[in-house]
Amino acid sequence: MKDVSRRDFLKGAAAGALGVCAAGVFGLPQTAAAEEAWDVETDVLVVGAGGAGVSAAAEAAAAGAKVLILEKAGIAGGTTNLSGGVMQAAGTRFQKEMTAYQDDTPEKHAKLWIKAGEGMVDEALVTDLANGAPDCIEWLADTCGIKWTSLYGHCHIPYVEDELMADRIHVYEGGGAAGSGGIFVQAVLDYAKQNGAQIQFNTEVTRLIVDGEGVVIGAEATCEGKALRVRAAKGVILCTASIDQNVEMAKALSPQQYYDLNNGICMSVKTDTGDGIRMGMEIGAAVEGFGGCIDFCGRTGSATDNRVPTFPSFIVNQNGFRFVCEDATYAYHYRAIYQQSVQLDGATYMVFGSSSINNPDFADMGYYPAWSEESAKKDVESGALYYGETIEALAEAIGVPAANLKAQLELWNGYAAAGKDEQFGRRTGVMEITGPFYAYRNVAYNLGALGGLKINTNTEVLNVNGEVIPHLYAAGLNAGGWIGPYYPGSGTAVVGTVHWGRKAGKAAAANTAK
Numbered sequence: 001m002k003d004v005s006r007r008d009f010l011k012g013a014a015a016g017a018l019g020v021c022a023a024g025v026f027g028l029p030q031t032a033a034a035e036e037a038w039d040v041e042t043d044v045l046v047v048g049a050g051g052a053g054v055s056a057a058a059e060a061a062a063a064g065a066k067v068l069i070l071e072k073a074g075i076a077g078g079t080t081n082l083s084g085g086v087m088q089a090a091g092t093r094f095q096k097e098m099t100a101y102q103d104d105t106p107e108k109h110a111k112l113w114i115k116a117g118e119g120m121v122d123e124a125l126v127t128d129l130a131n132g133a134p135d136c137i138e139w140l141a142d143t144c145g146i147k148w149t150s151l152y153g154h155c156h157i158p159y160v161e162d163e164l165m166a167d168r169i170h171v172y173e174g175g176g177a178a179g180s181g182g183i184f185v186q187a188v189l190d191y192a193k194q195n196g197a198q199i200q201f202n203t204e205v206t207r208l209i210v211d212g213e214g215v216v217i218g219a220e221a222t223c224e225g226k227a228l229r230v231r232a233a234k235g236v237i238l239c240t241a242s243i244d245q246n247v248e249m250a251k252a253l254s255p256q257q258y259y260d261l262n263n264g265i266c267m268s269v270k271t272d273t274g275d276g277i278r279m280g281m282e283i284g285a286a287v288e289g290f291g292g293c294i295d296f297c298g299r300t301g302s303a304t305d306n307r308v309p310t311f312p313s314f315i316v317n318q319n320g321f322r323f324v325c326e327d328a329t330y331a332y333h334y335r336a337i338y339q340q341s342v343q344l345d346g347a348t349y350m351v352f353g354s355s356s357i358n359n360p361d362f363a364d365m366g367y368y369p370a371w372s373e374e375s376a377k378k379d380v381e382s383g384a385l386y387y388g389e390t391i392e393a394l395a396e397a398i399g400v401p402a403a404n405l406k407a408q409l410e411l412w413n414g415y416a417a418a419g420k421d422e423q424f425g426r427r428t429g430v431m432e433i434t435g436p437f438y439a440y441r442n443v444a445y446n447l448g449a450l451g452g453l454k455i456n457t458n459t460e461v462l463n464v465n466g467e468v469i470p471h472l473y474a475a476g477l478n479a480g481g482w483i484g485p486y487y488p489g490s491g492t493a494v495v496g497t498v499h500w501g502r503k504a505g506k507a508a509a510a511n512t513a514k
């Protein structure tokens with residue numbers, strides 16, 4: 001059973017479409033509410049304690065503001081806890097110390113993200129993030145005690161120039177594997193607490209409170225069934241991620257996320273139900289950047305890391321034909337998988353042969369196929385893999401036209417003999433595939449939706465008329481426009497949580513108290 005938002009966010013969306021801003025229809029009744037007593041008073045209220053929330057709290061508290069974080073779950077970290085915590089940045093001292101990239105620049109980094117954004121990103125936001133990312137890496141090291149230990153790069157994007165790529169993905173001690181993002185969260189939260197920030201768990205923020213001039217002055221929350229009114233004299237920072245687990249909002253705003261919630265495996269925490277986006281929309285905030293998501297395939301284990309080539313295999317649609325470059329960065333090829341699945345109303349498959357998993361030289365060549373002969377046999381028995389002695393038998397097993405799949409295999413083996421993939425420009429694993437044959441049905445492991453509230457480079461939330469909603473900020477995946485229609489590569493999201501969180505914390509702390 002999928003988790004559906006308990007709020008009627010469409011009410012907010014409809015208001016937004018009519019151009020109702022904070023000082024309008026929503027402002028007046030909330031002015032009356034604002035005259036009621038406050039249960040808690042703070043300078044800065046941070047909603048959500050994931051990567052963005054703890055970063056916002058850390059900077060606001062370091063700037064001397066009284067900070068309260070309210071977190072819906074029983075622990076801090078959100079989806080950031082589940083991440084590997086790796087972060088992209090160009091030109092850091094660590095990149096210079098640990099890689100061959102001595103002259104990488106934020107400018108190159110921004111160009112890559114903008115190109116990958118396919119015209120859909122806010123270039124000012126992307127440039128701001130690329131420029132600010134190196135300082136986030138240094139701040140985490142110098143202020144929060146994070147120890148950076150290695151760097152790598154992400155896999156190519158077919159239409160992005162190679163000179164824009166670099167080893168920029170920073171890995172910290174204990175990080176890199178799923179589930180190690182908590183190391184970063186705890187380090188930053190500790191620093192925030194040392195500066196006086198307080199955190200309250202099991203408390204769900206439900207509504208923003210706006211005064212008669214349209215300024216956000218607090219929020220309502222519920223804690224163990226009790227209502228709580230929190231005054232935030234300097235501002236509210238929304239850090240509740242995107243609409244990851246909200247089926248209703250995904251249906252309205254993000255077709256790929258909606259598809260994944262129905263057909264894939266969403267790895268985000270269950271509490272990421274788009275609350276911050278709904279609350280912003282409810283008072284007239286605009287949204288930006290919806291549509292894509294962070295999808296990858298847990299079984300290939302490749303296309304996430306430029307040190308790991310994609311093993312000999314190709315992906316086919318319901319017609320038995322290839323449709324994408326398989327060793328491009330993972331969310332790039334997963335967007336194509338989603339589109340093919342919808343357009344042809346059926347699954348796509350990764351096809352490989354016994355030659356793809358039985359080559360004694362693979363380890364020396366850097367290939368790590370996700371199956372051995374033994375594990376493939378077990379997966380065939382359990383139904384997790386399809387098997388065919390011949391390519392025609394495999395085609396029958398997966399229900400695609402045998403002549404097409406056979407023709408595709410012959411084409412592939414021709415490219416392997418010539419050493420060049422003429423169809424999609426794949427770079428690794430273009431080697432002859434011989435039988436018996438296997439097919440794996442692709443299932444998206446969804447790491448979260450992209451898109452959120454529209455912000456400016458100061459992280460202020462904008463309304464549908466492009467005006468700032470005073471004292472309202474959004475950071476991390478709660479904000480949109482800084483990632484394009486697919487996720488360009490590991491380390492983009494988490495560095496965004498640090499950058500936008502820190503900026504929001506500093507900006508709110510600098511406000512004059514209302």
Ligand SMILES: Cc1cc2nc3c(=O)[nH]c(=O)nc-3n(C[C@H](O)[C@H](O)[C@H](O)COP(=O)(O)OP(=O)(O)OC[C@H]3O[C@@H](n4cnc5c(N)ncnc54)[C@H](O)[C@@H]3O)c2cc1C
Pocket residue numbers: 047048049050051052053070071072073076077078079080081082083084085086087178179181203204205206239240241242267268269271272273274275276294446447448475476477478490491492493494495497
């Ligand atoms: C398995 C996995 C691995 C990943 N690895 C990486 C990686 O290595 N590098 C990378 O860049 N990205 C990675 N990602 C993506 C990245 O982790 C997320 O995009 C990012 O961490 C989201 O951070 P956030 O602060 O915006 O949201 P979150 O970390 O999800 O925090 C949001 C918080 O808000 C709380 N909340 C929600 N609603 C309310 C409410 N109404 N009131 C109060 N609190 C609320 C939630 O409980 C949650 O704690 C990975 C994702 C997954 C799932």
